[in-house]
Amino acid sequence: MTSVSSSSEFHHQHHFKSADHQYASSKQGIWLFLCTEILMFGGLFVGYLIYHSLYPTVFKNGSETLDWKMGAVNTVVLLISSFTMAAAINYVQRGLHKIAAIMLALTIACAGAFMVIKYFEYSHKFHVGTVPGKFSLVDPSCAAGGKRAECESKISALLKNPAELEKNHVSAEEVTRLKAVISQPKWEMFYGFYFVMTGLHGVHVVAGAFLIFWVFIKTLRRKVGPEYYTPVEGVGLFWHVVDLVWIYLFPLLYLVG
């Protein structure tokens, strides 16, 4: 971040003294915004901690039904994307627009890969029926009637039907785990948190991908470069926070049982 001082000729907005001044202000603004992002997720983390301590078995059994391999792959994908993002900032600062654009494109690709993997995880849960809260394991046809006990028995029947399970890629092991979850009272809590936390994170991944695409275009058009790279760096910081949130979500949801 030392190269800005050489940029005195770069045009800055009228109310700033210099480009340096503008850069420092923008950076402070971005950091403040990121604080609010972390605080927003913080609310969910606090809730998770509370319910984890209230229903430890539910959260243990619930986390065992998640596919930690997919989560781990996603973690690696995001870590790589953070690296490519950091590299992109570095290349923009050095004026290497072409490779910077490639790095940004790679980051977007990683975001896409993350979401695709997430799609497979989510759709599997929809098939099995472990959707959040009051709709969990409830046959839509009987949800309206509200006879929950009856519907749950239907699910148990479903779990006993091998052909149906085959179709939804459910292994015998998973059946055992699902049954372990359902046997606990208040087991819906776990999926509530799982979907809200990963869902909100997913929204951030998508938003981040769009922002990266925005600076990708800027890079291609050479609107950013060694003398002015605030948008790239700001988006990069946002992306790192998105990554960071996942770094906490992954062990919390998938590993801590």
Next chain:
Amino acid sequence: MSSAQTKTEHGHTDHNYLNHGSGIWSWMTTLDHKRIGLMYFATVSTLFLIGGFFALGIRLHLAKFGATPLLEPDTYNKFMTFHGAIMVFMVIIPGIPAFLGNFVLPIQLGAKDVAFPRLNLASYYIFIAGAAIAASSMIFNQVDTGWTFYTPYSTAKTSNGVILLVLGAFTMGFSSILTGLNFIVTTHKLRAPGMTMDRIPLMIWALYSTSIIQILATPILAITLLLIGAEKTLGVGIFDPDLGGDPVLFQHFFWFYSHPAVYIMILPAMGVISELITAFSKKTIFGYRAIAYSSVAIAAVSFLVWGHHMFVSGQSTLAGLVFSIITMFVGVPTAIKLFNWISTMYRGTVTFEAPMLFALGFMFLFTIGGLTGVFLASTGMDVHFHDTYFVVAHFHYVMVGGTLMALMGGIFYWFPKMFGKMTSDLGGRISWVLIFTGFNVTFFPQFVLGAMGMPRRYFDYLPEYTNLNQISTVGSWLIGLGFLVGLITIIHGILKGEKASDNPWGAKTLEWQTSSPPPHENFTTTPTVTAGPYDFR
């Protein structure tokens, strides 16, 4: 005049921010903080009229006890909800920071604009979008939860209109965060040469502390509101006891924002009062540092007191005790401010123009509101007063008597700077008399009603509460009339006001050292500051 050695060319009044561009489009796309401030003014005033309409409706309904009600019970609940939600989220929270703050903050700092002008305009439109989403719930699916959206009623029982209102509040929260962020960076980075942190006007200290609360508290509200939305649409059970969730967790989350939000409402008001008291006492403020730091102290303590909203929620006695004591701590920095204002007036050359009357009104009403707050902070008394009209009276004294008084005072004080014209002082004074009297007539009886046991939020009451309720209703008309007179005075001032000089009140802060109305970039040459903001003598 030592606060700023400005070399402003006062002759340049023919070119200012109001005529810098013309046409509605130049306003819609403006990046000028002064114009954005005025756009907030117009928007918030409109919303205030709607919120006031609901308030008068509620009071009119309560004027009569028993059968033949004016409003159906269900309609009454909706009136109450929209009155609360509009006034809190759309009037009092954005009122002073987004309107007066936007207008004044950069000029007082000697800056040309806020740090992020485009973001500033974006926050305005985000606010509009949020207000529109929230308002659409009035058309599509009305809400009857009260503005607090308490679970499980809001998530499990009532209509889906809650989603719209909650989404609107979420969006407006975003706007609040972005404005706060903008103010913090502006205060840190754009102060004029010589404007050290211990020379910034107290209005800025207040706005700065407010911005810190906005940044730290609003995200929690955001996640809480998102969770309500998720509960209603997806059936996530985090607050729903049927699924193992906990409605009391909602209260913790909600008040963790909404209590600090009370200080988002009142701190800027205190900033305005600091400006008014010095300007109309013609005296250096007493205890500048004490007032400045007490703003920050209030902001800090505000995060530790949310549990006083939950004394009867079943939290532990210890928690109640701790929250009770910490709540009373808020009184310390608040009293510091009040005593300093009084000391400032002592032996000052006090004059009683309309803005000063509003400032005194603030001090009077806020003191009553604050002292009754101590009653409510005491756990034993709170159990008795809980959810009665005593609480209603208390928070109206604080929020309306405090914030709206300061807002009106601030409008009349900065009006000459905004439009280069004077308002009729008589109009302002009449408005003040009506609002101040009406306010006490409306809300003082409610303390008594509350102590007698009349519960809040109910659409009907026992016959013995009739007289006091009728007095209260008459008072509400006086308030309505007072604001109407205020509005007429302001519109008259804009259209036919006398031309204002650059510094009609003889104040010392920087905004009075530039022309009225200020040029597009606030100052023709950047001012250099050599002394504190209130160097009268």
